[in-house]
Amino acid sequence: MVDLKTTYLGLNLKNPLVASASPLSERVESARQLEQAGASAIVMYSLFEEQIVRESLAMNQFLEQGTESYAEALSYFSQVGRYSIGPERYLEQVKQLKDAVAIPIIASLNGISRGRWIEYAQRIENSGADALELNLYFVPTDPNEPAGEIEDGLIDLVGSVRKAIAIPLAVKISPYFTSLPQFAQRLADAGANGLVLFNRFYQPDIDLNELEVTPSLSLSEQNEIRLPLRWIAILSDQVSADFALTSGVRTGEDIIKAMMVGAKVAMTASELLRHGPLRVSEILAEVAAWMEEHDYDSIVQMQGSMSQNSVMNPGEFERANYMKVLSSYSYLP
């Protein structure tokens, strides 16, 4: 039997396949299925600070709308409802998942301002999450805002969250940084125990019939794995953090590749959404089969075996490789 165990953020995991944020982690039922199929940990869907704020302001507006102005209808909704708008539902979900499964639950928090975010992080910790993944989702649009200021702000934020909680902290980032290695290092220095590469942005599309911008998120494709593969290969030797590879993980081989470039875990959601939670066991079987076929004893053994420093030709992960790829296309029919 091959040994699939790995560690991530200080958590001992039975294998490197982590179910990443998706509707599957929203329901206790499907979380149980993921666990039964062999997932080693579950990253929950994100708690969006922005969403809470908007929900809160919107509901307030609609509850107030038209009230106290017309004599027969001074309000339109019950005044004594026990509803609450805030992170409560999410926190409750953390608790329920913790109760339902034995594998670690990594909560996820998405936001860009300070203040409430830190409070939410603490409350997530109090709800029993094993670790927290911060999702730094940010699209800069202001031409007057220097890159340095944005990065400083993000580092500051990570530092504040780190100080506020005791559980392990991972940070999920986008690839759009001029000097990703330095930024990654700064994140680690600020207290990130792990880095999750990469965030997939919702990309807007255009509806030509309605002449409207439509947000869309397609499930990730296999070739998307290459971007994080490269960067984990480059960073894993140099930055003192656990790396998680996400995007484009569809098969056992993808997991192997992730491990080889130095990731501690590989995360997948799209593949599980396509084929259901049971796909986890198939992927794990593929991993084990490959390892047996190629005489690998353990995952740990292969982790980082193909990082930039470990390969024969480190330039393969750099720009030279780009030119090679382009020229190779010219031979295609």
Added chain:
Amino acid sequence: MKRELTTIDGNQAVASVAFRLNEVIAIYPITPSSAMGEWADEWAAAGQKNIWGTTPLVQEMQSEGGAAGAVHGALQAGALTTTFTASQGLLLMIPNMYKIAGELTPTVFHVAARSLATQGLSIFGDHSDVMAARSTGFGMLASNSVQEAMDFALISQSASLKTRLPFLHFFDGFRTSHEVAKVEMIDDAALAAMIDRELVRTHRRRRLSPDLPTLRGTAQNPDVYFQARETINSYINATPELVKKEMETFGKLTGRQYRLFDYSGAPDAERVIVMMGSGAESAEETLARLVSEGEKVGLVKVRLFRPFSVEHLQEALPRSTKAIAVLDRTKEPGATGEPLYMDVVTALSEMQSSGESPFNVAPRVVGGRYGLSSKEFTPGMVKAVYDELVKASPRNHFTVGILDDVTHTSLEFDANYSTEDPETVRAVFFGLGSDGTVGANKNSIKIIGEETENYAQGYFVYDSKKSGSVTESHLRFGPRPIRSTYLIQKANFVACHQFNFLERINMLKLAEPGGVFLLNSPFGPDEVWDELPRSVQGQILDKKLRFYVVDGAAVAEEAGMGQRINTILQACFFAISGVLTRDEAIAQIKHTIEKTYSKRGQAVVDANFAAVDLALAHLHQVKVPATATSLLEMIQGLPAGAPDFVRDVLGPMIARAGDDLPVSAMPADGVYPTGTTQWEKRNIALEIPVWDPEVCIQCGKCVFVCPHAVIREKIFPQTVLNGAPESFKTSAARWKEFPDYLYTLQVSPEDCTGCALCVEACPAKNKSQVGLKAINMADQPPLRKQESVNWEYFLSLPELDRTSINVANLKNSQLLQPLFEFSGACAGCGETPYLKLLSQLYGDRAIIANATGCSSIYGGNLPTTPWAKNADGRGPAWANSLFEDNAEFGLGMRLTLDKQIEMAHEMLAQFEGQVGGELVAAILGADQSDEAGIQEQRNRIEKLRKALAKVKDERAQDLIELADVLVKKSLWIVGGDGWAYDIGFGGLDHVLASGRDVNILVLDTEVYSNTGGQASKSTPRAATAKFAANGKNQAKKDIGLMAMSYGNVYVARIAMGGSDTQTLKAFIEAESYPGVSLILAYSHCIAHGIDMRKGLEQQRLAVETGFWPLYRNDPRLAAEGKNPMQLDSKAPSLSLEKYAYNETRYRMLLQSNPERAEELMDAAQNDVNKRWEHYTGLAGLHVDGYDTAKKTD
């Protein structure tokens, strides 16, 4: 007893006692009592307990009649049971009240007393309703203030158990039910001490039980009914003493001692007023002043009105009494006097005749009416009554508070007479409904009441308009108890929360010299002076007012509060008034904010906190110049050209001076002219749509959806375009039939509410900038003048000849003049576009029976009505009877029309010789199925009348009078779902079965919108509503299917935002169908908790999710052997959630109870699926051997 002081309104005070003392509560919403039921329902939903440790079972019924029936049954089965109601609601309970009283069953009905609908409906307070119930055998107790309302809620309950008489406990609608005052709560221990548990068990023991079977409700014969009726006497006779004892027990428990007749005033009073209700508080305040000035005056407050105790009245009246004025807050036309007056006269007469009179000389007694429909009852009026009693022959049957210049009943009074306590702070705030002023003031008065030693009172004047409504908040607080049950007449603090009010409301007339004026102003302390109307400047100078400004809008913007300036102005009020230190005030305001908003999320709390923190930095005292220099004048009167009646009668009402109108100004029979909203330029839109002719495709959709008929289009020959204002826009008309015509689209800037539904409906996008459409919202103020001129010019352009187009085409239909315009409905209302369409298609020959509800309010609330007339003077004739009877009311109109048509036909035959056989044949055989046919028939009728005029015969005159009915009338029965699904369903069902040619339009908002969103049987599963706080777990009633089951009813289910063409088709088919037609119109509503500008989008989603399938069921097709059922929408393509969770009514449950929300949503989805399956089944049925392929589209 522990003294727990709190600041609440009368409804809550009563409900808090009634809830804790009962086991079953049957409710039905009616203003102003609805809040009592709402409180009970909410407390029950939250699991709160009564004093015996169980949560009362609260049941909403389908009508007050139903509630009374349920109460009767619950009582017979042995539960402590109560209900709350008012006005017509109480009238609907009367049959059961006789039964309940006749059966000696203890219960209490709590009534927020309200006017009855007579020459007009009124939601406001008087005793017309309770007086109509005075012969039922119920005991009747009156309370006069918020504290008393709570106290008498308890006393009436304990008295009822003691006496076995059911009790009607009443207090004045609005003045007491809605006044917020500082009161001492009655704790559970005191409640328990007052209620004898053995009596509760005795009541329970009398229950219907098969273990001890009994029979009730016998039918009795002449031999014994009379004697049996007299058995009640001993109970009645014993009641006054028993109630007195209960009052004494209550006094011992609480320190508040009441008597059956409470006297106050000079011990040697010679002039005494006898009255009951909140007006007695004003009287007592006035009396105190007069007595202190040495006047020998007194007041008897009647507590126990039924049974009326002559003995106890005699005890209460001072022996020195020489003259008595009995004041009734009701009118009993034709009686020898109003009820209380009659009782007092009889009592004194009986004292006299029995030789037991304590008076040496029998006092002279006069009666008077005051305060109908919450008419103010002020110290000036009280004094006028006392002054009248000085006269040797005081006027009897007088009125006070109005000017009766017809039968001269009214007493003159001094409007400036004031008994306000100078130590009481009096503050008046003018706000806009949407700015949160009232809510903030309710919080302020609560803070003052609960955090200081002050007594506190808040009273609020609302609007009958649902958009752009003006509110007034009247706050009093001070070191002494406040009995001023009238609006503040002299304020030492006046706040104007909307700058543009200054041009139309003379609010500084209320300001006392040396007072404060706080203005929310976009202009700073250095600029504001020149922006004020001259009269405002003058009053600030004359009265030496301290003048402050704050830019609330800027602060709100900065704090993320949108239009809500409430907490900003609240902070300023506290800062200026100094009732608390600034720090303490801010701490208290924040505490209240936290309490009010924390469950809505921290973001809301944060925004309000920020607003409070920013407010004071933006508050500035204005250095007032020495002279008034402004060239601006306040708007006076109505626009030029208003008809005399509109100018002289409606004008003052619009200008908030309706109180000054004399009796002679009022139509005696309640008949008012239509087409009057056009004179009430409300100017409430912040933004209005602006047309871009380049982008426009002239589809008419914006005109179609406009709820207020403020965006209109016309096509006209180029030749008529003379003298158009420079900015008036036109483009070439895209109508094949009118090749050289011009097209224009125009907005009325001062009638628009700025809802933006038109922009949402516009399908044309600017190809260079897709964010822009063919109409786009823009700031109104810079456009107001120019577009007003353009609007006037637009109106002067000729209307298109109705006979020249096919109106069944959507684009054409919108060229028809709307005869429903500028209503006071909510901005973006989902109901009014349907009514406007009705008015466009059939308005010039429509008769409308309108159920009470939103549509009767925006349709018929004075001063103005949106139902309008065309240039020929034709337009919808509209009437509202009641809530419950509208279907029958409309059917009655149809019966008359049918009879009159028959009579006209009969007479036509008689005069065939004189008017010509050809004309008669043409009239009788007229095809009136289209506009041309209608016009031709009108021409024939004109000819007929001319011909008949020459005939010397009485019957010819009759036919001239009736001939109009020969032009086809379009009869519409209109109402909401509360009417159609609940209270009026029995009648509706009967009308559906009548086969008569009526059209029924149900404006389905799925809740009682007009009374604030209570659940009806139309409320869908999974939605929350008042009375369904935990989400309704019952599918919406399918009234369409029920109607279809008759086989001869045309039924259409429509949603304008789902399909405008299907909507149009349904109206046309319904009108053309020669039998009963029922249209169920999806109406998005503010009570759904949506962004109203997305109302049409929600309609679309309702259709696409299958929540609201569109169909038309036309029995004519069955007659042709085709399937009558035509489904007009596609199979559901989205899950129900995609529609539902855009609405607060569904989302609230998701926030409060996600598991239940999920469960109910699954069930609701199942409802949708099953309904769709059922409908597709119906639409696919083979009919009489024809297959469905043959059905028409």
